[in-house]
Amino acid sequence: MHSLFVLPVDYYLAAWFALTAICTLYVAIDGARNPEPAVMKWGFVLVTLYTGPFGLLLYVLTDKEPRPGAHERFVRPLWKQGVGSTIHCVAGDATGIILAAVIVASLGLPMWLDLIIEYVAGFAFGLFIFQSLFMKEMMGGSYFENVRRSFFPEFISMNFMMAGMAPVMSFLMMGHDMRAMVPTELIFWGVMSIGVMAGFATAYPSNVWMVAQGIKHGLMTERARDVGHEGAAPENVAAESAAHQHHHHGAHSGMSESADALPEHGQQPAPGAAPMQMHMRPEATSAQIAAFSLASLVLLATGMIAPANWLNMRLSAHDVGGLIMPPGMTMYRDTSAAAMREMSFADSRRVGAQFPIQTRGDRELPFKIDAGVKVFELKASVIRWRILPGVAVDAYAYNNQIPGPRIHIREGDRVRIRVRNDLPEATTVHWHGLILPNAMDGPSEITQAPIPPGGFFDYEFTVKQHGTYFYHPHAEPDRSQALGLYGALIIDPADDAVEIRADHDYVIQLQEWLWRDGLTFPAMPMDGMQPNYFTINGKSYPSTETVRMKLGETLKVRFIGTNNGFIHPMHIHGGPFEVVARDGETLSKGARFLADTVNVGPGQRYDVIWKARERGKWLIHCHIPHHTSNDNTETKGGGGLMAVIEVE
Structure with a gap:
């Protein structure tokens, strides 16, 4: 249902128009008794209808007869x-x-x-x-x-x-x-x-x-026949x-x-006579x-x-018409309609579902088997997603979660993924880094017609790789991906022996958000569109997950650059980690290296193995301090792109 109330100003306007209706009704009723031509009565009614209390003020100060018979003298000033x-x-x-x-x-x-x-x-x-x-x-x-x-x-x-x-x-x-x-x-x-x-x-x-x-x-x-004024x-x-x-x-x-229109002194105009000209x-x-x-x-x-x-x-x-732009963005005389639509808010009136802070994304997507093909379903829609207890973004999401559901398959699988579009705009899905038929790759208007609102498209291919991948839209991704359309694609190797395993496996998907005045805009690295919130797996610290493990255990962290705008130097406290894979490709033993920070750019992936060498709470975080704040403030020691590894 279309709601008139999106911003606080809408509630003010509703009150304004209610007050305007009362003022207009008063001027209409009171003005009917005012000794003046009908055209002036209607004039004050219309102006009050258009200007509310200010029209009423003009009527009372300049035209409303203050007492019987005083109108002529009252309206005399220029x-x-x-x-x-x-x-x-x-x-x-x-x-x-x-x-x-x-x-x-x-x-x-x-x-x-x-x-x-x-x-x-x-x-x-x-x-x-x-x-x-x-x-x-x-x-x-x-x-x-x-x-x-x-x-x-x-x-x-x-x-x-x-x-x-x-x-x-x-x-x-x-x-x-x-x-x-x-x-x-x-x-x-x-x-x-x-x-x-x-x-x-x-x-x-x-x-x-x-x-x-x-x-x-x-x-x-203009007076009636039997009305005197000021004692006359x-x-x-x-x-x-x-x-x-x-x-x-x-x-x-x-x-x-x-001269012929003025009555003789002491004479009355005849009842019902036309007004004086x-x-x-x-x-x-x-x-x-x-x-x-x-x-x-x-x-x-x-x-x-x-x-x-x-x-x-x-x-x-x-x-x-109907768009709301970010409050800090500057528009110019050559800013196109397409650019404005791209940068405008996620319409909160289209939100179909909302979820509490406890709800998590990246839940594994179930599938059905159809003649040996693994069949998955994704549906893109508008939801309200809470990234902090007091911050709920209006987002585009797959299957009502951010990140979208994790598609976990195996090298050699034949998969079919039906994508349904419940968004207010067209979309596609690109399977980032995969080798597949060109018609299944997802670029809008290049390899396929975009999926229209209410439509669907079936992507089907055989998986030829293994490693850490992800999926995201390739129809205006600077808008739709920034608003939440992304998800992990984890592919196990056909030969289990080549998998580099750890005691725990943790996927980290990065994202940047622009949330102002209660509205959500697609964060972009441009003036007026810079993000002010950052999330790991759809939550900002301190609402991010805590990874719990024991002393001596290992943790495989899969960093995925599902974000659009920034390179995030991701750092783990408590000692170095070993980089074992990059962009889905497992590194040979001779190519692996130790580090404590990797620069994760949009679209990049790194698999690293970290060992719990000491007990305590160890941070995973972006090393750009602004990205570990929530709207430029810290909560419980940080914010944004931070998570805790707790070692017992």
Whole structure:
């Protein structure tokens, strides 16, 4: 089931929208009683819907009648009139922008085109519907006359608004949390809300100027027939209201009632009569309007184009929508969608199973015999795997374990391994170091078509070697292997006499993890993608296994470089070990050597024999100190790539 809650911000947004709903309901109910035109009532409702408590604050501070009959005097200050003008600009424009954003995201159009369509839709909705249609009766004249009169005020206001909204939406939608590009995600609507607030802030100064110059309407009072104000007798209501409107709009908006629209002193408008028509008397010169328009265009162009200097505006919601990138990673304007998908998080909403810290990986995989063929089954899926008591990574795993199950076979066996893919992306399996038919080797799109999500592929070959090997994906391994797809492949020799044996046999599979903000990303040796956790057999110290043995016994350690990014100098305390095999090949007696550290690179294997010469606790660890820490801290003396050999 798709969950809206992935990061803490999602819970905050859920609370924000619940509060927004309450604020919007209040403004809708209370505003219905406010003495103003219906278009302003709807304007405040819409702006509160888009900005939550901030819309409520604007309504209460600038428009809500503080006591009966006081609305005219309360809304008189120019700064409040500027708010009113911006409200009916933002209400219409933002509605068009948000509707366009939803449609464009659904169609998968690129971000640069998204901004253009949003601008056109916002301007068209604001001009043709909210200004010219909804305010037609109040402004007087025909619909097309109102379109002509509203064009430049709407053009200037929309330009300033979009100059604020465009960069905010671009950077937040295409930042590290690109769920913001998907309308079904809470954060999409959160970004829309922030964008509207930014647009309001940039549009407000221009609206104050246009109200003062008589270019745009501000707040207005429209009273019912029998409502007085500030103690006035009912018979004086219309005249005093008209006088206030005339004083206010003449001083601040250049707007006055036409002589034939004003009632005679002491007269009431007839019940059910149309609202008074407010005509504009612009005081701004043509040069001022032209200069203001030019400045608004410059700001608009800056807001629309500037993000392309840092973001790849050619991408769409279909390309990268829903991805979350590592918080330290830097993206550039030429970072491709494929690269972003490769580096994005393991989607925690796809986790099919989770396990406690006691659960171990590398469990031997059972098989069936079919006409002499050993038949194994591997299934790749998304799980939550605990590497420390307080750290659970979202991982890709074979058969619900990390490392994947150990495939233990014998030289000369005929094997068939069915690989099922329950991942959200294609995969293959490569049998690292084996001699086998080319069609069974596993490189995606080179020797085989990748296994699609929900599909399977049968690998079948005869085993011709013996030694320490491993298996891993060869379809985008920098992502899928880094997220946990790997497992040991141990092949016994056909002739037992050639096996170099020890009293104990211990496989060590190395891995690097990037776990930030509760999300798991594929660790890579690049800026912003460096690992902060390291594991031996799927656990970080002190949750790694302890190897117990007796004084004088020998231990065969099979180091396997199942990791992707680093060379790990693996060291054992308590004396040197003998290196007896490398990359699956047993070394001749003359080629074997003593060492206390081997550099295990990605893909490499070393078999070493270590003897317990003294009692006590002896470490196996990587000799890069940072790799023996957990997110740069030590727990019980270390972390990461450490394990203990306890000799009795």
